[in-house]
Amino acid sequence: MSLVALSELLGATVRDASGTVRGRVREVAIAPGEHPTRIAFLLVHTPDGERVLPAASLKSAGPTVRTIDDSARWDRFSPSDGVLLLKRDLLDQQIIDVHGRKVVRVNDVELDSTPVNSHLDLSVIAVDVGARGAIRRLTKGVVPSFTMRALLERIPPRVIPWQYVDLLETDPSRRVKLKIVYEGLSKLHPADIADIVEDLPPAEREAVFETIDEEVAAEALEELDPKVQVSIVESLDSDRAADIVEEMDPDAAADLLEKLPEDRSGQILKEMEPEERIEVSQLLEFGKNTAAGRMTTEFIAVADNLTVTDAIDALKKFEGTREALATIYIYDVAYRITGAVPLVKIALSAPDARLWALREEAVTCYPDTPDDEVAGLFDKYNLVTLAVIDQDQRLAGIITADDVITMLRHAK
Amino acid sequence: MRSWLKSWKARLLLVLAVVGPGFITANVDNDAGGIFTYSQAGAQFGYTLLWTMIPITIALIVVQEMCARLGAVTGKGLSDLIREEFGFRITFFVMVTLVITNYGNIVAEFAGIASSLQLFGWSKYIVVPVCALLVWGLVVRGTYASIEKIFLTASAFYVCYIIAGVLAHPDWKAAFFATVTRPEASGIRNYGYLFTVVGLIGTTIAPWMQFYLQASVVEKGITAKQYRASRWDVILGCVFTDVVAWFIIVACAATLYATRHYNIGSAADAAQALRPLAGEYAYLLFAFGLFNASFFAASVLPISTAYAVCEGLGFESGLDKKFHEAPVFYWLYTVLIVVGAGALLIPRLPLIYVSVLSQVVNGVVLPFVLIFMLLLTNDRELMGEHTNSRTFNVIAWTTVVVVILMTLAMFFDRRQSNESPGASSMTRTPAALTS
Numbered sequence: 108m109s110l111v112a113l114s115e116l117l118g119a120t121v122r123d124a125s126g127t128v129r130g131r132v133r134e135v136a137i138a139p140g141e142h143p144t145r146i147a148f149l150l151v152h153t154p155d156g157e158r159v160l161p162a163a164s165l166k167s168a169g170p171t172v173r174t175i176d177d178s179a180r181w182d183r184f185s186p187s188d189g190v191l192l193l194k195r196d197l198l199d200q201q202i203i204d205v206h207g208r209k210v211v212r213v214n215d216v217e218l219d220s221t222p223v224n225s226h227l228d229l230s231v232i233a234v235d236v237g238a239r240g241a242i243r244r245l246t247k248g249v250v251p252s253f254t255m256r257a258l259l260e261r262i263p264p265r266v267i268p269w270q271y272v273d274l275l276e277t278d279p280s281r282r283v284k285l286k287i288v289y290e291g292l293s294k295l296h297p298a299d300i301a302d303i304v305e306d307l308p309p310a311e312r313e314a315v316f317e318t319i320d321e322e323v324a325a326e327a328l329e330e331l332d333p334k335v336q337v338s339i340v341e342s343l344d345s346d347r348a349a350d351i352v353e354e355m356d357p358d359a360a361a362d363l364l365e366k367l368p369e370d371r372s373g374q375i376l377k378e379m380e381p382e383e384r385i386e387v388s389q390l391l392e393f394g395k396n397t398a399a400g401r402m403t404t405e406f407i408a409v410a411d412n413l414t415v416t417d418a419i420d421a422l423k424k425f426e427g428t429r430e431a432l433a434t435i436y437i438y439d440v441a442y443r444i445t446g447a448v449p450l451v452k453i454a455l456s457a458p459d460a461r462l463w464a465l466r467e468e469a470v471t472c473y474p475d476t477p478d479d480e481v482a483g484l485f486d487k488y489n490l491v492t493l494a495v496i497d498q499d500q501r502l503a504g505i506i507t508a509d510d511v512i513t514m515l516r517h518a519k
Numbered sequence: 520m521r522s523w524l525k526s527w528k529a530r531l532l533l534v535l536a537v538v539g540p541g542f543i544t545a546n547v548d549n550d551a552g553g554i555f556t557y558s559q560a561g562a563q564f565g566y567t568l569l570w571t572m573i574p575i576t577i578a579l580i581v582v583q584e585m586c587a588r589l590g591a592v593t594g595k596g597l598s599d600l601i602r603e604e605f606g607f608r609i610t611f612f613v614m615v616t617l618v619i620t621n622y623g624n625i626v627a628e629f630a631g632i633a634s635s636l637q638l639f640g641w642s643k644y645i646v647v648p649v650c651a652l653l654v655w656g657l658v659v660r661g662t663y664a665s666i667e668k669i670f671l672t673a674s675a676f677y678v679c680y681i682i683a684g685v686l687a688h689p690d691w692k693a694a695f696f697a698t699v700t701r702p703e704a705s706g707i708r709n710y711g712y713l714f715t716v717v718g719l720i721g722t723t724i725a726p727w728m729q730f731y732l733q734a735s736v737v738e739k740g741i742t743a744k745q746y747r748a749s750r751w752d753v754i755l756g757c758v759f760t761d762v763v764a765w766f767i768i769v770a771c772a773a774t775l776y777a778t779r780h781y782n783i784g785s786a787a788d789a790a791q792a793l794r795p796l797a798g799e800y801a802y803l804l805f806a807f808g809l810f811n812a813s814f815f816a817a818s819v820l821p822i823s824t825a826y827a828v829c830e831g832l833g834f835e836s837g838l839d840k841k842f843h844e845a846p847v848f849y850w851l852y853t854v855l856i857v858v859g860a861g862a863l864l865i866p867r868l869p870l871i872y873v874s875v876l877s878q879v880v881n882g883v884v885l886p887f888v889l890i891f892m893l894l895l896t897n898d899r900e901l902m903g904e905h906t907n908s909r910t911f912n913v914i915a916w917t918t919v920v921v922v923i924l925m926t927l928a929m930f931f932d933r934r935q936s937n938e939s940p941g942a943s944s945m946t947r948t949p950a951a952l953t954s
Contacts (some may be wrong), residue, residue, distance in 0.1 A: 199607060209835075213831075308737070309740070
């Protein structure tokens with residue numbers, strides 16, 4: 108096997124079986140529908156128009172491309188959405204480096220050529236984002252390629268293996284045909300996804316949020332700058348936006364919807380599942396810089412006469428954020444809050460222990476408690492969660508420490 | 520009365536909401552190089568060069584509008600687009616040219632800082648390094664964003680030129696006719712004349728502005744849908760820039776040219792244009808305005824150059840990155856400031872001449888940047904329905920051709936003329952042109 112750079116291949120003269128020059132390489136194509144990395148064909152510019160040279164007819168590939176058959180057998184090229192053209196779609200474009208967790212620009216593409224039986228197997232193995240590819244392209248045709256090769260060997264390569272490359276494609280139907288699903292990106296931490304998305308132009312951001320799993324999209328959206336959040340949600344259609352907003356933390360969802368134009372947030376609410384819609388619209392009614400605006404209505408509360416086993420059952424069924432798991436709230440027959448049990452105590456106690464016996468006094472505030480007092484309570488009692496109660500002493504929601512940190516940072 | 524006031528207020532708010540990238544770019548555009556070039560044009564040629572203002576304004580509006588539209592429609596910077604559409608090699612040469620041209624402008628900004636503070640007798644060997652350090656720190660520490668409004672407010676200084684222009688009792692009729700009549704053909708054979716005209720074009724439609732404006736539009740997140748409002752911001756900014764430019768030329772013509780001070784050798788000379796307004800204190804006012812303009816632009820130029828180059832060539836960029844994460848970005852930014860300010864430490868450097876020269880280089884480079892912009896704005900695959908109209912194409916291509924022809928004529932004249940090139944050519948009295 109040996110390495111060939113895309114930039115060496117582009118413009119290379121093509122000689123057929125008889126050794127006659129037939130044209131020059133104009134494009135190198137992959138058909139992701141057939142094979143994810145193997146080159147399907149080269150596009151050759153001949154005096155007779157653009158011709159498709161199937162990869163199976165290749166004998167050697169480099170500054171000169173040799174083929175095993177005659178050019179008369181090469182089909183005419185008709186553009187198709189389903190093929191990835193390496194020069195047009197990849198070279199000089201931005202891609203997501205999933206491993207390095209950032210957006211980078213492609214300087215060159217590295218192909219591997221391995222002789223198989225009578226022909227050559229060409230496949231993409233990595234993209235070059237470093238100085239090697241840059242200098243190769245800068246000097247191409249100016250400095251003889253064999254001297255250049257020796258020089259370039261000395262430059263430490265900066266390449267991204269093909270499996271860590273996520274392509275950016277803004278056309279939805281083409282994305283489907285090219286099988287671009289942002290698999291690698293989706294596996295990253297939501298905060299990293301958010302960082303990457305912030306570096307992308309608007310159309311590419313939209314593409315990512317249209318494609319990735321709703322749950323991942325929701326978490327990543329929460330991590331984004333509010334301005335960017337709004338522009339992304341505005342660019343999505345209401346149906347898709349609603350799917351994502353549903354998966355968000357209700358308080359984050361309410362914050363986001365509040366910033367959207369009213370008709371737009373109305374549309375999104377309408378598309379949401381009834382349960383989530385009610386929660387979010389309740390939050391929307393409260394003031395922004397108060398406990399109610401900061402709280403989430405997804406929390407764990409169980410009757411105080413139950414046992415640790417019951418609490419663990421409730422934990423297992425809970426679908427809210429992990430931060431809300433830190434405390435289990437307990438209530439009496441009239442649903443009035445009677446105490447709080449930290450998760451640690453649940454873990455350390457016998458399964459049949461009564462929650463009532465494990466309780467600590469719950470620190471509480473009211474829905475209209477302003478932000479700075481909320482922060483004060485967290486500071487004073489070293490809280491992880493704070494209970495928000497109504498006039499009847501019933502739990503309305505909880506505020507988690509991570510929201511307070513965000514709030515304090517934004518207040519600065 | 521009340522309702523009138525209310526609607527007036529509402530209208531003002533509407534305008535203020537739109538004031539953004541276009542207006543800021545316009546203000547940065549009236550930088551040290553700009554002030555000196557306009558002043559020189561007025562002092563040396565009187566009203567003769569006022570004819571350039573209307574065509575320059577039209578070209579400026581068309582060019583800036585194209586940039587803002589490119590930014591709004593694609594959401595990408597100009598260097599990103601050049602890279603994606605024209606490949607690595609072309610981008611590399613565009614970026615090298617941009618760095619050289621912008622370097623000249625950075626030197627001009629520090630020359631502005633040096634000469635403004637020279638009016639107080641402060642040595643440039645002290646103020647230039649201090650200001651360079653200040654600029655570097657302000658931007659890297661992120662304090663720049665919060666003080667941008669102070670610079671912008673201080674730009675109201677330009678109003679002084681309008682008042683001074685009026686108080687100098689210029690020959691309004693002559694100034695007006697000079698603005699609308701066609702230029703005299705003999706100018707084409709005069710090196711000094713063409714040098715100044717190319718400088719006027721280069722300072723008003725500077726290449727770096729196109730990169731900066733487009734980046735600001737993208738940064739602000741303006742999309743194709745909101746673009747209509749943003750267009751007014753651009754037009755307003757362009758008109759403001761050129762109204763100020765017109766008055767600087769008129770003020771200098773009415774004061775310096777009228778008293779046969781044809782050559783501006785120092786900031787003290789240029790400050791004389793404000794005499795009708797401030798009398799003995801003209802130099803104070805001038806020093807303040809020039810310092811603000813120079814410092815403002817000195818804060819913007821190196822960083823926007825570093826962004827453009829790194830984005831085009833694919834290096835990590837951004838002030839949110841650490842030094843080791845984006846070394847090229849930070850090094851380029853730092854070197855531009857250090858070497859830019861460092862040039863000022865050369866003894867007996869002709870500050871004003873260097874400033875004007877950098878603007879002439881802007882003019883020479885401009886057509887090439889415009890060609891790329893024209894190819895991009897006419898690319899249907901990229902712009903969709905937002906491609907250029909025919910009128911825009913005609914105006915922009917005309918600008919390209921005219922500026923290239925003028926540049927060629929300028930170099931031709933220079934080879935023809937026997938006098939030594941450079942500073943002395945600006946000192947020649949253009950008696951033949953004004954008769």
